[in-house]
Amino acid sequence: MKVPIRALGIATFICWVILIAFIASAAYSIKDLSLGFGAPTFTAASNHELLYSLPLRIDNRGFYNLKAFNITTAYLDAGGSEVSRASTILPVIPHGENVTIFNNATLNMDSLLEKDEQYLFNDKNLKTSITIGWNFAELIPVQLSTNVTFPWGAPFYNFTLGQPSYDLFNSTHSRATVRLSFENHAVFDLDGNIRVELYDSLNSLLGESHAAFSVARSSRYADNLEFYVPLSTAPLPAAQNGHYKVFFSTSLFEYGPSVIPYG
């Protein structure tokens, strides 16, 4: 009886020593592991998509490899519904290596504007849930998660169409002049075209005008739109109030109509 008990004792002792040494070295290695986010970059991609690229720097100075390293970002709108999700997986990060991976999420502008057109006109915050996971020392699954907010700059911030001012153009048409202005708060330069339809209070189409624009980020745009209204179309009192229907067309998105009242 004594020999098996002694053998069992020696075996468990060896197992304890190995286990404690492994736990201590693994915990010590976590201390030497550093993760850091770089500044996100935004680029306009094809198919009306905006590419959010989030760099993550991993410096694995520990004793063990990191297996199945993955980063998942989920972008949520103000209501909490998901607008985009992206995952990047790296099979192994050997110990002693310094690696930078890029998590690229595409944000479809058309679907974003379908949810809420205010992304076009008002600065907002996009909530982002970031989850980083890996198998530490090939045995211990570790997950690190955080929530951050990315500021969303509206491409047509403070979009304003002024009150139309009428003057007689010729014997058949009057001319309505409307002041158009906005600021591009987006992270990208904006090129495109705005089509505006002018309606009176009786919902009759008075005229249509276009404005082509090219606005760099953080810049302001202002111009006058001219509508040529046939004098026979509507009585002047009815044209003192009404609404505009605005159609936006850029390389990143198409949106419209957005109805803006006047008068």
Add this chain to the structure above:
Amino acid sequence: MVEAKKNSQSKVKNVAFRVVKATVKAVLVYLLYFFFASLLAPIFEVVSGSMGTIETFVVIFIVLMFLGDLAEHTIFQYFLGTARSLFIIAYLVLSLGEGVVSVDFENFTLTVNLTTFYMIILLLSLLDLARSVLQAVSFMSERAERSIQL
């Protein structure tokens, strides 16, 4: 008379030796803990409250080990060995629960899945428990054999 005196001297020597051995073992284990604790201090700082819990665990473990060494060659040694194994199991079950540890620091949440280690430690503790029970049975059977021989 002389033999009784010799016997009593030998008993004192034996007890003194056990005390010294138990003390040295306890000090060595505490030093080992101290070494690892200072090595892993940055991690313990992140997990608030963990240091206190681990220290309590180590103190109770060392006390049970010290008492077990003092009670060497008696049935109490095995009782204390069993108590030590049960204490490790109870501590693990109470502190780790299902084996998934979640810690919040700054605006991050760190989740570590320790299920594999949990199972290994539980298995080793159960083996220790079984060994203590077997040792107790062996000790009692040897004593019974000796009394029959006498």
